[in-house]
Amino acid sequence: xxxxxxxxxxxxxxxxxxxxxxxxxxxxxxxxxxxxxxxxxxxxxxxxxxxxxxxxxxxxxxxxxxxxxxxxxxxxxxxxxxxxxxxxxxxxxxxxxxxxxxxxxxxxxxxxxxxxxxxxxxxxxxxxxxxxxxxxxxxxxxxxxxxxxxxxxxxxxxxxxxxxxxxxxxxxxxxxxxxxxxxxxxxxxxxxxxxxxxxxxxxxxxxxxxxxxxxxxxxxxxxxxxxxxxxxxxxxxxxxxxxxxxxxxxxxxxxxxxxxxxxxxxxxxxxxxxxxxxxxxxxxxxxxxxxxxxxxxxxxxxxxxxxxxxxxxxxxxxxxxxxxxxxxxxxxxxxxxxxxxxxxxxxxxxxxxxxxxxxxxxxxxxxxxxxxxxxxxxxxxxxxxxxxxxxxxxxxxxxxxxxxxxxxxxxxxxxxxxxxxxxxxxxxxxxxxxxxxxxxxxxxxxxxxxxxxxxxxxxxxxxxxxxxxxxxxxxxxxxxxxxxxxxxxxxxxxxxxxxxxxxxxxxxxxxxxxxxxxxxxxxxxxxxxxxxxxxxxxxxxxxxxxxxxxxxxxxxxxxxxxxxxxxxxxxxxxxxxxxxxxxxxxxxxxxxxxxxxxxxxxxxxxxxxxxxxxxxxxxxxxxxxxxxxxxxxxxxxxxxxxxxxxxxxxxxxxxxxxxxxxxxxxxxxxxxxxxxxxxxxxxxxxxxxxxxxxxxxxxxxxxxxxxxxxxxxxxxxxxxxxxxxxxxxxxxxxxxxxxxxxxxxxxxxxxxxxxxxxxxxxxxxxxxx
Numbered sequence: 024x025x026x027x028x029x030x031x032x033x034x035x036x037x038x039x040x041x042x043x044x045x046x047x048x049x050x051x052x053x054x055x056x057x058x059x060x061x062x063x064x065x066x067x068x069x070x071x072x073x074x075x076x077x078x079x080x081x082x083x084x085x086x087x088x089x090x091x092x093x094x095x096x097x098x099x100x101x102x103x104x105x106x107x108x109x110x111x112x113x114x115x116x117x118x119x120x121x122x123x124x125x126x127x128x129x130x131x132x133x134x135x136x137x138x139x140x141x142x143x144x145x146x147x148x149x150x151x152x153x154x155x156x157x158x159x160x161x162x163x164x165x166x167x168x169x170x171x172x173x174x175x176x177x178x179x180x181x182x183x184x185x186x187x188x189x190x191x192x193x194x195x196x197x198x199x200x201x202x203x204x205x206x207x208x209x210x211x212x213x214x215x216x217x218x219x220x221x222x223x224x225x226x227x228x229x230x231x232x233x234x235x236x237x238x239x240x241x242x243x244x245x246x247x248x249x250x251x252x253x254x255x256x257x258x259x260x261x262x263x264x265x266x267x268x269x270x271x272x273x274x275x276x277x278x279x280x281x282x283x284x285x286x287x288x289x290x291x292x293x294x295x296x297x298x299x300x301x302x303x304x305x306x307x308x309x310x311x312x313x314x315x316x317x318x319x320x321x322x323x324x325x326x327x328x329x330x331x332x333x334x335x336x337x338x339x340x341x342x343x344x345x346x347x348x349x350x351x352x353x354x355x356x357x358x359x360x361x362x363x364x365x366x367x368x369x370x371x372x373x374x375x376x377x378x379x380x381x382x383x384x385x386x387x388x389x390x391x392x393x394x395x396x397x398x399x400x401x402x403x404x405x406x407x408x409x410x411x412x413x414x415x416x417x418x419x420x421x422x423x424x425x426x427x428x429x430x431x432x433x434x435x436x437x438x439x440x441x442x443x444x445x446x447x448x449x450x451x452x453x454x455x456x457x458x459x460x461x462x463x464x465x466x467x468x469x470x471x472x473x474x475x476x477x478x479x480x481x482x483x484x485x486x487x488x489x490x491x492x493x494x495x496x497x498x499x500x501x502x503x504x505x506x507x508x509x510x511x512x513x514x515x516x517x518x519x520x521x522x523x524x525x526x527x528x529x530x531x532x533x534x535x536x537x538x539x540x541x542x543x544x545x546x547x548x549x550x551x552x553x554x555x556x557x558x559x560x561x562x563x564x565x566x567x568x569x570x571x572x573x574x575x576x577x578x579x580x581x582x583x584x585x586x587x588x589x590x591x592x593x594x595x596x597x598x599x600x601x602x603x604x605x606x607x608x609x610x611x612x613x614x615x616x617x618x619x620x621x622x623x624x625x626x627x628x629x630x631x632x633x634x635x636x637x638x639x640x641x642x643x644x645x646x647x648x649x650x651x652x653x654x655x656x657x658x659x660x661x662x663x664x665x666x667x668x669x670x671x672x673x674x675x676x677x678x679x680x681x682x683x684x685x686x687x688x689x690x691x692x693x694x695x696x697x698x699x700x701x702x703x704x705x706x707x708x709x710x711x712x713x714x715x716x717x718x719x720x721x722x723x724x725x726x727x728x729x730x731x732x733x734x735x736x737x738x739x740x741x742x743x744x745x746x747x748x749x750x751x752x753x754x755x756x757x758x759x760x761x762x763x764x765x766x767x768x769x770x771x772x773x774x775x776x777x778x779x780x781x782x783x784x785x786x787x788x789x790x791x792x
């Protein structure tokens with residue numbers, strides 16, 4: 024048994040999405056503000072901490088429609104029978120939980136079976152936030168609004184017009200104070216036969232029949248155990264502590280606190296003692312007697328002084344001092360966990376032990392140890408390890424071991440070095456299964472769900488384990504930005520194993536930043552990879568502030584990433600070369616009007632702009648270099664060498680140059696600089712060619728031949744170290760591409776903020792009305 028997927032509706036940024044889970048480890052990735060935290064919170068709140076759902080969990084744009092329902096309630100003149108309850112239900116947060124159940128597990132889920140025809144497989148339950156009693160909500164809201172209006176009328180009649188505003192202004196304002204009074208999560212059984220797949224990443228949850236009866240109690244009480252490690256783990260630098268840090272530390276806990284909790288639950292010898300605890304109990308009793316004697320002697324003079332003052336008298340009880348030593352008290356201090364700085368052998372030779380309290384260890388190691396220890400604690404709590412198994416519970420349901428253990432971990436990478444991040448995610452699941460009743464036992468299931476911003480953690484997982492949270496572009500002013508969730512296990516389909524193998528290996532050899540970026544730039548070679556960041560920093564300040572993933576994949580191979588880019592819906596700029604060849608598929612320079620000249624670049628031929636002829640590519644307008652994906656509302660643009668006008672001599676006429684690569688494009692546009700630029704290799708060859716050749720066709724041919732055997736990376740490094748770098752003009756085709764990308768991302772952000780502002784303003788107008 025395991026959770027197959029959930030469908031979340033109307034919860035913050037997750038308007039309607041399906042999140043599929045593996046039966047082991049599932050990784051949530053995505054750019055900032057893409058909905059990963061919303062998903063983790065929804066899982067925690069709906070499955071475990073239902074009383075924590077609040078008014079701010081409702082998708083912001085939904086409040087416009089919810090307030091309209093409130094307006095209709097207020098304008099109803101007759102006895103109200105239609106409370107628009109179904110319309111309200113469609114706007115409230117809900118989560119459909121679909122679990123896969125094997126035939127031998129059916130007896131665990133008899134209370135969730137939808138019909139007598141069901142024989143195993145999928146079972147669904149909807150958890151929905153809704154009014155406890157809709158009539159009570161209606162009456163309370165109407166009466167509260169009526170009282171506020173009467174008070175305002177009384178104020179106006181006495182003081183004239185005023186600007187005072189009384190609660191409630193609208194239904195949202197009303198629920199800001201009465202949310203927990205009127206709302207509760209209810210559960211409903213779903214029909215597996217009515218499951219529909221998502222469309223364009225948007226889930227299509229089934230509609231419950233009108234009048235459906237909810238399930239009593241928690242439908243997953245005996246099935247799921249939920250544990251959570253949130254992103255805020257309360258570690259701090261001991262040399263920089265404030266009062267607020269102390270409070271946070273007490274709330275969040277530290278290693279010593281975790282150790283005390285574990286000891287008290289699983290090891291405490293005073294709880295249900297057995298033969299293994301006798302020695303510890305005898306030692307405690309002996310220590311307690313010795314301490315009592317010591318205290319009696321220590322307080323003897325003070326107590327005698329009290330007696331000299333007449334207390335205690337003959338009839339008063341006599342003061343005695345007795346101690347009660349609890350084993351866990353020995354761990355009740357912030358330095359219970361310490362780190363040895365020397366080996367045990369060296370410590371024994373020294374007159375003192377070199378140890379430091381836990382807070383003086385690095386934050387990364389504190390975080391790592393804390394997470395591993397928490398996971399061990401979660402596992403042992405689930406399996407009732409140690410004293411927990413011997414304490415007979417009053418409620419047998421509390422002792423029942425749930426079938427599924429769900430562990431949610433947010434941002435485990437905090438303070439961790441990248442290699443430690445990879446080690447952690449490789450071994451986290453095995454830590455949760457390290458028990459005699461677990462390991463490969465299929466009776467109990469562990470599902471680990473991790474949200475991360477780390478490409479190093481994503482690097483360790485196959486595509487089938489990764490769920491990408493994609494920010495969905497807004498297309499109307501009644502929307503706020505929402506997200507969809509993409510299962511990367513089927514990006515390449517079943518028939519393209521070679522492409523999937525290439526992309527997986529390539530990303531693992533480079534990085535997984537693609538999953539966290541606002542946009543991507545796919546580059547032709549090492550020279551572009553080295554110089555492009557400089558061009559962006561110097562000339563494109565807005566682009567430099569955004570999260571751009573630069574991938575050096577060879578522009579002609581960029582089409583290999585096409586399925587992934589299209590699935591992610593990621594705005595992408597491809598910087599590539601023309602790669603012109605003749606009719607015999609032999610590399611050739613790109614002169615004009617050579618009919619048989621084609622491109623050997625698969626990206627240009629099969630992706631963008633889908634044009635094989637060099638002449639047509641050279642004459643192509645900028646708008647034809649952009650591919651628009653209407654379904655996902657994103658764009659891909661290609662940038663390749665195009666004809667430019669240059670001066671061969673300072674006072675001479677401009678002539679057309681046809682660059683073939685990034686390097687000669689940059690030289691053509693900076694002839695005067697490279698004519699005097701010192702250097703070796705290609706730099707020297709370019710300088711000699713510019714000095715000795717006077718015609719453009721000859722110069723282009725010379726550059727072409729030099730580049731075929733030249734070291735391009737060495738050329739880029741020499742240029743980076745040159746004092747002339749700041750004077751270099753960006754090749755036109757790259758400048759056009761970067762300008763397009765910057766404008767596109769600014770437009771997306773502007774539309775997003777504009778729509779958010781529009782929703783807030785519309786809510787404000789409703790409030791005024």
